[in-house]
Amino acid sequence: MNSFHGIFPALLTPFHKDGSVNHPVLRQLVEMNVQKGVSGFYVCGSTGEALMLPARDRKDILETVIDQAAGRCKVIAHIGSMDTLTAEDLAVHAAKAGADAVSSVAPFYYGFSFDEIRGYYTDIADACGIPMVVYNIPLYSKVNLSEEQLSLFLSDDRFMGVKHTSSDFFLLERLSRRFPGKLFFNGFDEMFLSSLPAGATGGIGSTYNMMAEKFIRIHKLYLENRMEDAREEQRKANNIISALIRVGVMPGEKALLCKMGLDFGVCRRPFKTLHNEGIDMLWKIWQENQ
Numbered sequence: 001m002n003s004f005h006g007i008f009p010a011l012l013t014p015f016h017k018d019g020s021v022n023h024p025v026l027r028q029l030v031e032m033n034v035q036k037g038v039s040g041f042y043v044c045g046s047t048g049e050a051l052m053l054p055a056r057d058r059k060d061i062l063e064t065v066i067d068q069a070a071g072r073c074k075v076i077a078h079i080g081s082m083d084t085l086t087a088e089d090l091a092v093h094a095a096k097a098g099a100d101a102v103s104s105v106a107p108f109y110y111g112f113s114f115d116e117i118r119g120y121y122t123d124i125a126d127a128c129g130i131p132m133v134v135y136n137i138p139l140y141s142k143v144n145l146s147e148e149q150l151s152l153f154l155s156d157d158r159f160m161g162v163k164h165t166s167s168d169f170f171l172l173e174r175l176s177r178r179f180p181g182k183l184f185f186n187g188f189d190e191m192f193l194s195s196l197p198a199g200a201t202g203g204i205g206s207t208y209n210m211m212a213e214k215f216i217r218i219h220k221l222y223l224e225n226r227m228e229d230a231r232e233e234q235r236k237a238n239n240i241i242s243a244l245i246r247v248g249v250m251p252g253e254k255a256l257l258c259k260m261g262l263d264f265g266v267c268r269r270p271f272k273t274l275h276n277e278g279i280d281m282l283w284k285i286w287q288e289n290q
């Protein structure tokens with residue numbers, strides 16, 4: 001199996017009460033997941049709250065993850081930023097720090113043209129010299145990249161694949177057929193099993209922080225053609241994901257990790273902090289679906 005195939009937790013970021021990054025807990029999270037057998041980590045993505053973090057914190061987080069992973073799995077650094085210069089600086093740092101690849105959300109907010117978006121990606125790829133994964137997440141970025149636009153990236157050697165955080169499996173099927181050598185990371189964990197026949201080579205997701213073992217199993221069962229067992233495992237994961245969506249995904253994930261003994265703290269404001277009833281409901285559903 002290609003070593004970039006498989007399950008990549010999109011790492012959450014643990015914070016101290018003052019908002020600084022809790023590096024010892026980040027190491028614990030990385031170690032727990034290496035032990036579970038993940039294929040790698042996606043660092044400083046949406047789930048890591050990275051778009052709300054200063055560049056210095058993002059660099060420090062990446063260095064901690066690379067150091068703790070110690071070559072036992074792949075590391076993809078999300079370096080997406082509001083401007084090309086910052087993204088290039090983060091990407092060059094990522095390459096020097098030893099990341100295996102970089103990834104970026106499309107530049108958003110100003111409604112850039114596709115030429116501007118393409119220039120952003122190629123400038124970063126040229127600056128850092130390591131492979132790029134296009135992070136396609138129209139729900140958050142409001143940038144809808146078409147099949148033809150994504151194909152322009154995928155036919156370029158500097159681009160290794162796409163993180164497909166979209167329920168458009170028609171698009172996933174078209175692209176993965178057309179570019180069989182590239183990587184397609186499913187982005188919505190609740191649809192992981194369904195993404196595999198559509199052409200996904202693995203997944204990058206937030207719920208893998210605390211339940212990577214379920215998704216590693218789903219992937220394995222799928223490859224062994226044991227579909228009913230795979231569906232049963234996805235059903236249990238989805239019971240938990242439904243509960244997470246009810247309380248707020250990232251605050252809920254941090255609450256679960258706290259329950260599991262990792263001192264994760266809470267998400268940065270304006271994310272909310274969960275009430276005890278929400279945490280109790282979540283923990284009950286978590287336990288019922290183990």
Ligand code: MN9
Nearest residue numbers: 010187188189190204205206207
């Ligand atoms: O990293 C995450 N996507 C977003 C990927 O945050 C938009 C997913 O893991 C979701 O949090 C998860 C729950 O919807 O699938």
